[in-house]
Amino acid sequence: MTNPSSPKPNPHIERILTLELVRVTERAAVLAAKLRGRGDEKAADQAAVDAMRRELNRLAIDGTVVIGEGERDQAPMLFIGEKVGNKSGPKVDIAVDPLEGTTLCARDMPGSIAVMAMAEEGTLLHAPDAYMHKIAIGPGHPRGLVSLDASPEDNLNALAKAKGVKVEDLTVLILDRPRHADLIATVRRVGAAVRLITDGDVMGVIFTTMPEKTGIDIYMGIGAAPEGVLAAAALRCVGGQMETRLILDTPEQLERAAKMGISDPNRKYQIEDMASGDVVVAATGVTDGALLSGVRFGNSFIETDTLVYRSATGTVRRISAEHRNFDKFHLG
Ligand code: VTB
Ligand code: MG
Ligand code: MG
Numbered sequence: 328m329t330n331p332s333s334p335k336p337n338p339h340i341e342r343i344l345t346l347e348l349v350r351v352t353e354r355a356a357v358l359a360a361k362l363r364g365r366g367d368e369k370a371a372d373q374a375a376v377d378a379m380r381r382e383l384n385r386l387a388i389d390g391t392v393v394i395g396e397g398e399r400d401q402a403p404m405l406f407i408g409e410k411v412g413n414k415s416g417p418k419v420d421i422a423v424d425p426l427e428g429t430t431l432c433a434r435d436m437p438g439s440i441a442v443m444a445m446a447e448e449g450t451l452l453h454a455p456d457a458y459m460h461k462i463a464i465g466p467g468h469p470r471g472l473v474s475l476d477a478s479p480e481d482n483l484n485a486l487a488k489a490k491g492v493k494v495e496d497l498t499v500l501i502l503d504r505p506r507h508a509d510l511i512a513t514v515r516r517v518g519a520a521v522r523l524i525t526d527g528d529v530m531g532v533i534f535t536t537m538p539e540k541t542g543i544d545i546y547m548g549i550g551a552a553p554e555g556v557l558a559a560a561a562l563r564c565v566g567g568q569m570e571t572r573l574i575l576d577t578p579e580q581l582e583r584a585a586k587m588g589i590s591d592p593n594r595k596y597q598i599e600d601m602a603s604g605d606v607v608v609a610a611t612g613v614t615d616g617a618l619l620s621g622v623r624f625g626n627s628f629i630e631t632d633t634l635v636y637r638s639a640t641g642t643v644r645r646i647s648a649e650h651r652n653f654d655k656f657h658l659g
Pocket of ligand 3: 424426427428554
């Protein structure tokens with residue numbers, strides 16, 4: 328018999344928190360967007376961090392930042408290990424990138440977002456601030472169709488076959504970095520197209536989940552590890568595939584990673600190794616992008632555009648909001 332006075336805790340992160348997450352990324356996005364195109368990455372980032380922290384601390388959660396702005400000494404706010412929330416709710420892990428694509432925002436270029444994930448305690452990979460090999464595709468394909476251990480050529484052939492198209496019809500998203508020169512040349516030699524982005528690979532990975540809207544079939548290359556976990560959490564909600572491997576090549580990096588619980592530096596991570604539990608992810612556009620519009624400042628209201636993912640049900644919601652109470656944004 329169940330005792331009605333002591334209900335079992337809900338195994339899923341309470342549904343109501345999904346909308347709370349949206350509020351958090353909306354506020355961060357609005358504050359960052361105020362500083363779009365001003366050439367000041369730091370100011371925009373700081374505005375987003377302040378807003379996100381302020382909103383997080385209002386939530387009925389007992390949260391711990393596991394992916395944040397860095398370690399306590401370098402990051403005054405939203406540092407790894409920082410407690411957030413008003414402690415009256417479930418114990419959760421929090422992963423944040425208050426302004427993903429600071430340079431995009433400072434230059435008012437497409438693709439910057441405010442993004443966060445909230446998960447059951449202990450279920451998000453504590454990724455060190457290091458680089459990571461990443462490969463990702465959207466849902467609807469057999470597990471292992473593409474892999475970090477296969478050559479780009481084999482991966483592209485396998486994906487083309489699975490999609491019933493020619494390799495020439497595929498577009499690969501890659502961060503525009505000198506380290507990717509060989510990869511880019513290989514992809515083009517094999518026949519696929521390459522779309523380069525200057526920053527913002529959380530959204531870049533998410534692009535693979537909606538190829539009909541974004542034109543992106545697969546993400547490849549090396550990006551930051553914290554961003555990898557945020558993207559993995561979103562992909563997990565819709566059944567996308569992603570493999571990653573950390574790049575830890577200095578003794579300091581290895582030591583740091585060990586401190587964060589990473590015993591095998593060469594381990595290949597699947598999505599479930601990065602986000603294993605119940606997770607909710609929200610991303611709000613700061614500047615315009617293929618999937619999210621940037622913040623619009625009108626005379627009577629501010630508009631935001633958010634995607635919010637929930638693993639428990641696989642639901643993706645797009646929340647377009649008109650905000651009329653400007654006071655809550657502390658726009659100054
Ligand atoms: C990416 C991207 C980020 O860093 O992870 C990238 O998502 C990788 O690092 O927006 P480098 O810039 O050092 O190559 C960003 O571009 C910046 O955080
Ligand atoms: Mg950031
Ligand atoms: Mg970032």
